Amino acid sequence: MPKIRITKQFTFETGHALYGYDGKCKNVHGHSYKLSVTVIGEPISDNANVKYGMVIDFTDLKRIVKEEIVDQFDHATVFNKNTPHVELAAELQTRGHHVILVDYQPTSENMVIDFSNKIKARLPHNIALFSLRLQETDTSYAEWFASDNS
Template structure:
């Protein structure tokens, strides 16, 4: 049976600071992120199934990614829990702001690895997470591909 890749894109706004970085990104700053989620599978061949002919309903991808990534990261500040920004983050939380403390350096690359772990367990067993691409800017992105990580 032929394998098909299906991709859905998502947009969200997130701020972060890179702990110990030797450039401007050590300061809290934000990005308009664009995430591309690609799954792989075979189209459903059962014509009595309402999803007949689909690998996955785009709406099903949207439900997972919205709940696991977009709703979590959108308009949040990501800070490394071991950075000096922790005190500021605690103060911002006390004032009602959305702060996520990470155990990792919140670089585009590490955010992407976190998103793989957040998305993959919630996908239907009939599809495989093929790749994620996270654009931090229009011209800069990180990409995770499953076959590179086997």
């Protein structure tokens, strides 16, 4: 059976700041992110299966990505926990803000790597993550491809 790729798209709002950066992005700011998740696999060939003809049910893929990425990052502020931004993060948290501390500089490039690991860990064994595209602005995005990372 041929392999087929399917893609589901997601949107979420996230703030961040790039500690030590030499431009405007050193300031706390936000983006309306668009995440495209593409998986690859063989469509189910058992016509007795309710998901006959599907690689993965879009609803199942949506649940994974929402739980691992969208529900976590939407309306959160992301900081590198290995910088003095931890002090700002602590202050925001005491005021009831949703803050995520990560082990990396929260660029689109590093976020898409983090997202790939979270999604791959949740996919069924017969489905592979093919690619991710994290669009930060209308004209800027980072992409992750399994073929580049094997």
